[in-house]
Amino acid sequence: MKLLTIETRQYLSYYISRYRQVEALGVDLYVLNGEGTPDFWPAERYRLAGSKHVDDLVAEARAWHEQEQFDGVITFSESAVVAVAAVADALGLPGIGVEAARCSRNKYLMRQAYERAGAPVPGYRFVPELDDALAAAEEFGYPVILKPTMGAGSNFVFKVDDASELAERFEQASKGIQEMFWVVSEADGIDLGPQGLMVESFLDGREYLIEAVAWDGELFLGSVVDRITAEGGTFDDDVHGAPTSLGPDDLAEVHAAVAAAARGQGLRRSVMHAEVRFHEGRPYLLEIAARVGGGGLDEIARLTAAHDPIKAVRDIAVGRRPDVRHYQPTGTHLTAMCLISDAGVVEHVEVPPEVSESDKVFLLKITARPGDVIKRPPDGNTILGFLGTTGTSQDDALATMNRLAERIVVRFAQ
Numbered sequence: 001m002k003l004l005t006i007e008t009r010q011y012l013s014y015y016i017s018r019y020r021q022v023e024a025l026g027v028d029l030y031v032l033n034g035e036g037t038p039d040f041w042p043a044e045r046y047r048l049a050g051s052k053h054v055d056d057l058v059a060e061a062r063a064w065h066e067q068e069q070f071d072g073v074i075t076f077s078e079s080a081v082v083a084v085a086a087v088a089d090a091l092g093l094p095g096i097g098v099e100a101a102r103c104s105r106n107k108y109l110m111r112q113a114y115e116r117a118g119a120p121v122p123g124y125r126f127v128p129e130l131d132d133a134l135a136a137a138e139e140f141g142y143p144v145i146l147k148p149t150m151g152a153g154s155n156f157v158f159k160v161d162d163a164s165e166l167a168e169r170f171e172q173a174s175k176g177i178q179e180m181f182w183v184v185s186e187a188d189g190i191d192l193g194p195q196g197l198m199v200e201s202f203l204d205g206r207e208y209l210i211e212a213v214a215w216d217g218e219l220f221l222g223s224v225v226d227r228i229t230a231e232g233g234t235f236d237d238d239v240h241g242a243p244t245s246l247g248p249d250d251l252a253e254v255h256a257a258v259a260a261a262a263r264g265q266g267l268r269r270s271v272m273h274a275e276v277r278f279h280e281g282r283p284y285l286l287e288i289a290a291r292v293g294g295g296g297l298d299e300i301a302r303l304t305a306a307h308d309p310i311k312a313v314r315d316i317a318v319g320r321r322p323d324v325r326h327y328q329p330t331g332t333h334l335t336a337m338c339l340i341s342d343a344g345v346v347e348h349v350e351v352p353p354e355v356s357e358s359d360k361v362f363l364l365k366i367t368a369r370p371g372d373v374i375k376r377p378p379d380g381n382t383i384l385g386f387l388g389t390t391g392t393s394q395d396d397a398l399a400t401m402n403r404l405a406e407r408i409v410v411r412f413a414q
Contacts, residue, residue: 002028003317004061004070006087008052008080009185010036014367018076021298021310030068032061034083034187054187057083058090065091072317078152081105081290083187094319096290098190100266104290105186106193108149110265117264120257120284123201126194130170136199137166145200146173150192152182153294154238155381159202172378173197180380205278207286208244211293211301211309212258212272213316213324219259221327222307224251225300228335228398239337240297241394242304243329251327254283261285269319271312273297295386296336296363303332303362303390335397336363336388339405343376344412349384355404360397363388368410384410 005019010033019041022029031041034052049060061073072093075084081101088095096104103113114121125136126149137144137160146169147157156173160166174197177183186192207227213220224244246254258274265288273293275286292298292309301307305327315322346368356364366385368374374382387405391397 001026001318002030002068002070004030004032004073006032006057006073006075006080006084007036007077008034008083008187010040011077012369015076017365022314025311025314027314052187054083054086054189057187058087061087062090074313074317076291078289078291079182079185082190082192086190094317096267096270101290102193103265104288106149107287108198109193110287113264114261114285117260119261119264120282122203122284125199127197127199130167133166133170133199134163140201143202145202146170147198147200148173148177149194149196149198150183151180153381155180155182170197176380203277203279203284207275207277208246209240209293209297210258210274210276211297211307212274213312213322214262214267214270214272215321216268219255219262220324221255222309222324223301223305224327225297239335241335242300257283257285261288269316271309271316295338296388299363300334300336303334304330306330332390333393333397334362334388334390335394335401336386337401337405339384339387339408341374341384341410343374346370346372346374347411347413350409352407355407358404360389360400362390
């Protein structure tokens with residue numbers, strides 16, 4: 001099996017580990033980057049287009065396809081979802097289609113699709129100007145959420161408590177999204193929908209992250225993970241726990257909500273990363289991304305629910321029904337976190353053997369490299385990497401994870 005994976009703009013070496021997982025499943029993986037570095041992947045299976053314009057990506061992919069005859073096109077990059085849909089259409093390979101991809105990427109179009117499908121969503125307004133944002137906040141009542149229509153990783157997502165804070169955050173976010181990686185990395189030459197900021201009504205309950213699969217009218221919640229972060233004004237310090245604390249009745253409601261939203265988005269055959277938040281006892285959709293979740297969510301799914309999102313990516317890419325079941329926890333308890341540091345230019349990250357060799361650690365990925373710039377809110381949301389641990393209970397795993405995280409040291413250049 002030959003698969004082509006695409007990054008419109010290479011995101012450091014972040015997805016290399018995912019690419020190796022795909023290879024381990026018996027796939028010959030070819031990599032096409034629009035913009036990137038020349039030695040990113042073995043030369044015989046790597047091409048650099050030198051442009052992230054969709055026409056150039058399609059042309060390069062089509063020429064390569066004539067030589068190699070790919071069986072499917074995939075991506076793990078949020079900013080390549082729309083481009084990959086366009087490439088799959090052009091090559092006559094399985095895909096979700098450009099319109100579904102656009103609704104899976106632009107959160108304003110996403111909200112509209114959910115409403116049409118009857119899926120529960122928070123109140124929302126597209127706010128081109130500060131006055132629009134202030135009016136929406138008055139309508140919904142503070143606190144409200146300010147977020148980009150195009151974004152990822154909770155960059156420039158703020159909880160806002162009053163009008164003066166909204167004015168401050170609106171200015172910061174308006175400037176920040178102009179150079180945010182996930183915005184400037186989108187393919188050129190393709191309509192992505194309205195660009196800017198949204199104000200949403202605040203949801204007061206807990207948040208849950210789901211790795212799901214849609215296949216011909218069926219919706220499978222493969223993995224469900226609790227977000228156990230102590231929240232403040234930003235949503236950057238993600239800490240997750242599994243198995244989920246949701247009971248059968250709540251899971252049934254979540255399933256119905258995600259299924260309706262997936263239909264609204266036009267996701268007929270797709271892997272999905274869904275985020276749901278409860279409000280007054282009812283689940284509301286935050287988003288469904290047409291890709292698998294980042295960080296270690298794939299490994300969490302395998303360990304705690306016997307669901308393999310990467311296998312699902314491989315199978316759906318070639319038009320084959322994946323081997324997937326409805327959520328069924330395995331009984332493994334774990335927690336995982338984004339490694340957060342101060343802002344600065346990374347000189348060195350030291351991970352002692354106590355951490356790297358621990359039999360309690362199932363996830364350890366340092367994504368920051370020397371010279372990388374770490375940005376923290378309100379300027380951005382860059383992390384050092386990911387750490388996850390197992391335990392006899394969620395509390396036990398969390399205590400172990402926090403203790404080991406304190407042993408990781410980052411030094412910044414002067």
